[in-house]
Amino acid sequence: MSTLLLPLLRLSAGGVAALLLATASTGCFSNRQNEGASLYQAHCSSCHGTQGEGLRRLIPPVAASDYVARNRAGLPCIVRRGMHGDVVVNGIHYNQVMPGHEDLTDSQITNLLNFVQRNWGNNNEPYTVREVSELLAPCHGSDGQ
């Protein structure tokens, strides 16, 4: 019985080790690969659309958006503090109120913005968490997490 179990145990131990290794190696970047996508759907999609398309001339798109590309440094504070007033995106004027998000951590904002920056026709440089924390300093929006 025990001779039968032992190799099985070894096998599973090996499996666990491999799993740990895999988790650790992805962990260098982020162990929450799809967090950005799910955060987007939870916090942004109701206004900006499930595909980032926006809503007519009411809500600007975040997909294929020149604003997203040009205002890379300003986006973390917009997510944290929200925005209002006139804004031009892809040549169209928008004027709506966007709420801030006090409930997101710096790393969640990072994952969220990286998802947007790398999808739907946007092909911009991703952020590191440290960079986002620094960019959140001007609006006193960094929670250091």
Next chain:
Amino acid sequence: MTPSSLRFSLSRATVAGLLAAGSLLAACSSDTASSQPDRLPIQGIKRTKPTSPSDTLPDPVPAFQLTNQDGKVITNQTFAGKVYITDFFFATCPSICPKMQSEMLRVYEQFKDDPNVLFLSHTIDPAHDSIPVLRDYAQRLGIQDASRWHFATAPHDTVFALARAYMTGAEKDSTVAGGYAHSGTFALVDSRRRIRGMYDGMEKSQVDQLIRDLPVLLKEEAELRQTAAK
């Protein structure tokens, strides 16, 4: 769970319950429960005292007077002989309104060539949503013809009372983003001021159901007109 999200889900639960009751009613009157009914149920709540033992129908939509984005006064008479779909929103609503209005827009696109189908969006923030604000909102949404889709305002009490009549929850709530808590219910109203369907405007599948239900009601309305003409 925060109180606001609780309230929101509560109102959604109410809507879901009513919707379930509605489909039960529909199932009773139809031979094949799974297929589209040939007649939509009459929905709503009876709050007034019955005038006779046989008076069991829900209250009709009460008389109202609102002002639309063109500054025109609109009343029940504006919708006479038509069917219409209502919702409640406000222009600066940061949570469910854009999603809701984009779903309403989907219904509008499907029926914009049918003059017998009208749309009525009520603002629940009349202090901010002046007529110019409503007009700007409508135009940004792509609605140029106010006589097809009214974006209407009225004093708070009027709007909140109408929301109850249309089976939508709407109230002032400083704890939620934007300051107003409301559900995303769409109500389908027939030419006799009766609610014939309620749909969660945040759920694509329910709005699809509304798009399927509308022709059923329009057929009934056409038959009604024919009978009246005889």
